[in-house]
Amino acid sequence: MDAVPAPTARLVLSNDHAGLAELAEWLARFAGGLPEQTVFRLNLVLTEAVTNIMDHARPTDSEGRIELACAIADGQIVVELADDGPPFDPTAQAPKPIPASLAEARPGGHGIQLMRHYTSRLDYRREDHRNRLRMTLPVDPPPEARPAGSDNTLDYRHIQIFQGIADPRIDEVLASSRHLHLAAGERLIEAGQDNHYLYLLFDGRMEARLSSERSEKGIAIARGEAIGELSILDGQRTSAHVYAAGECDVVAVHEDDFWQRLAPLPGVLRNLTRLVTQRLRTSSERMLHTLAEQLQYEHMKKELAAARDIQMGLLPHGDPLFPQHPEVEVHAHLLPAKEVGGDLYDAFPIDDEHLLVAVGDVSGKGMPAALFMMRTVTLLRSQGRGRLPDEQFLPTLNHLLCEGNEADMFVTLCVVVLSVRTGRLVLFNGGHPPPLLSRAGGPFEAVTGAKGALLGIMPEVRFQSRDLTLAPGDRLVLYSDGVTEAENPQRDMMGQERTQADLDECPAEAPMASLVASLIEGVNLFAAGAEQSDDITILALRYREA
Amino acid sequence: MDLGHDELTPQSRRIRLNGRLDLKGTGEIEARFASLTGSDSRNILVDMSGVDFLASIGMRLLLTNAKAKARQGGKMVLVAPKAMVWEALETAGLDTLIPIYADEAAALAGLSA
Structure with missing residues (x-):
């Protein structure tokens, strides 16, 4: 290669990210009179070339500088970049094949492609322990000409x-x-x-x-x-x-x-x-790709259906849920949305006197949500069985869920521990809608006071539980936001007030199964045919005499 | 580099980019861009009309996030890039992986197809 023809602009850039800023600044001055397209192209090939030098030829014991020489003659721009990094020949890189689909695409490697496209010549040589890359670009004719x-x-x-x-x-x-x-x-x-x-x-x-x-x-x-x-x-x-x-x-x-x-x-x-x-x-x-996608989709649908079955099988299905405890009447129902959702409920005895019921909602849908839901249920059981939950209950559960939670999933969870002997109830809440309580046949109202954020993301969250005592005849309803956030075709949301009103309409003496069924019916009436986008979970509990 | 966003429809979010998607510009917006594309299931419409310059680092950002969106089962599309930016996207073959539309109406039609 001959020397870059005169007249020549010369510039020395730092071989680090500041160099790119110096380059842009220089180019803005140098390229003043050139057509817009030419400036864009020159800018792009120089940016890519300088980035390459920084990435591939980062100097170890070198001065860390990039020299740039640039000349315009005969309707062409010739730029030469010289750096003292280890040998790197961008022209020897194989062109990147265009992937068949987004899933197969690997980001990166577009720089060389762009340099090839926008230059009419791309020449590399190694000389005096320096990489020299020369790029030749045509100057676009001005638009009016x-x-x-x-x-x-x-x-x-x-x-x-x-x-x-x-x-x-x-x-x-x-x-x-x-x-x-x-x-x-x-x-x-x-x-x-x-x-x-x-x-x-x-x-x-x-x-x-x-x-x-x-x-x-x-x-x-x-x-x-x-x-x-x-x-x-x-x-x-x-x-x-x-x-x-x-x-x-x-x-x-x-x-x-x-x-x-x-x-x-x-x-x-x-x-x-x-x-x-x-x-x-x-x-x-x-054509091949479409065919493969179709097959994969069919296969995945079957797998998701199987996952759904496993997920549902994990939840307790008794009706009532604690047949051995006549002191309570508990009924729960999970109405799944079309896709695999993340709602959960659970009900199990902690010891002879204490029962635990819970409703939760895992963020997102599909397989990741289903897996996280199963993990939550498993941990809830291992933490809750045989040991009366105390103030450390949710913090411990939260820590366990945060561990190895690569996908940043989270769950909201409302847990109730009830003494069937005294009616004393402890409420733990991790970011879940508060349960609704009706005393002695009166209207349903939210039970606030249990504080805490959703579980699985931030290990340092603090939680505060709430104690209250149920009298015989009191009813408590736990639910997931699939109830209150159900939408009608006009995209209005069901909301907590309508939910409470629906519950109030149900006679106080009606069985818990009827209370759950009438709320589900209320949601369906409100949705008026709009597709159910989220799981709907309701758990209703009535305290009777000890 | 500026980034703005709004909800176009309940299913789609528009992200407006303004400025130069080079190393510096991309670095300035990449975290917000990723959280806006990945935070929920909305489809993403990237308004490119304010982008004056696009280097390969910017293409990497677009491709990485389009892939992440696709893994969630959503779509990401580009709208109204300037002619030079559009040509650069084609040169890199990105147009075969991320749909590019001349205007928003066409993009919304494409997203709902």
């Missing part, structure tokens, strides 16, 4: 089939061809028709779709691509509908012009073959 407007020749450098080719015969063919302007949504080609034109998309974006159904996801056709090439090659009818995805400028080259005047030019057929191959590859990859 663009050939398309001023005279009758079109700029076709971005048209794929003409890539790397410059020939006055192309100008002639383009000038004598039909020029079309399409508005968004207009159709260029109808499927199944005879077609005698090769359409070149000079500006805008189009979409190919197999049916005229608007909702169908089409295959995007980008600026510079060709359309109708298959019919030109095999003489068959068009295979897809093609619509303008925005304003489009298209030149329609007749097949005779194509075969007689363009095809003989060296490179045109090679470019066309490349384009067709790319298209075929994309569509067959897409």
Whole structure:
């Protein structure tokens, strides 16, 4: 490589993140008179190149500087970057293949691709223990001098089939061809028709779709691509509908012009073959991918259904829930939403005198929520059985749930411990809606006073329990926010007041199973057919004589 | 680099980006961007019309968060990038992985499809 031609701007950058700021500042001054597009490109390739030097060639015992030399001559910008880091040749990096789907995509590695695309030359050499990377970029013509407007020749450098080719015969063919302007949504080609034109998309974006159904996801056709090439090659009818995805400028080259005047030019057929191959590859990859996704989806649906069964099987199902304790009447119901949800309830004796009931709600849906829900139930049982919960109960449970909680899941939980002998009740609450209490057949009201945040995220949260004593005939309802946050088609929420009103309507002497059923019915009436988006859980308890 | 957001519909959140998505700009917004895309199940519409410059570090941010969104079962789309930014996205092949729409109406239609 020769020295960068004069006149030359020179700059020394720090080989750290400050260097990028110095670069941007310099560029803003240097590039003052250049067209916007050129500045963008220069900025992008320099940013990527300098970032590469920082990432791959971080100097260990070097001065840690990057030298930049830049010159503009003959409609070209030549920039050279020199650094004294270990050898690193960006031009030797393999191009990154485009992944078939988002799931397979690995972020990163786009820098080299961008540098290749935006430079007309990319040269690397190692000299005097320094990496030297030279990038050559064309200076874009200023917008007003663009050939398309001023005279009758079109700029076709971005048209794929003409890539790397410059020939006055192309100008002639383009000038004598039909020029079309399409508005968004207009159709260029109808499927199944005879077609005698090769359409070149000079500006805008189009979409190919197999049916005229608007909702169908089409295959995007980008600026510079060709359309109708298959019919030109095999003489068959068009295979897809093609619509303008925005304003489009298209030149329609007749097949005779194509075969007689363009095809003989060296490179045109090679470019066309490349384009067709790319298209075929994309569509067959897409087909395989859709097929695989479909199979995976079916499989996953079955797995989720199985998970749901396991999850439900874990919860106690007796009716009533404590048949051996005539002092209480407890009934619970969990109405699952369509997907695997995260609600839970539990009811078990701690010892001969004390019972524990709980309702909880795990954040999120699907498999992670189901797993976290099972973990919560398991820990609740291991902490609660055989040992009367004290002030350390929720803090301990919280610590255990925080451990190894990589997915940042959390659960809200309301736990009630009741002495069937005395009616004394201790309420623990971790961020859950407060339970509703009706004394002696009176209206239901929220039991506040038990404090604490949701479990599983912050190990240092403090909790405060609340004590009260139930008299015979008192009723307590625990529920999940699937009740109060149920929505109707107008997107109003059920709310706590409506919930209390529904409960109040149920006769005080009605069995707990009826109280639960009438609240579920109340939610369904309110939702008026709107889809149930969250699990609904209700647990009702009546204290009788000891 | 600025970031603003609002709820377009109950199912979709719009994130507006303004400025340069280079190393510095990306660093300034990446934490908030990730929490806005990942905090709930809403689909994400990224309004790119205010982005003047996009380097590969910015593309990494978009791709990482689009992947995370897809793992949640949601979608992330880009709306109205400037012509040069759009071309850079295509060059890197991001347009095959994250849908790009010319305007918001098309994006919303695409999200509900």
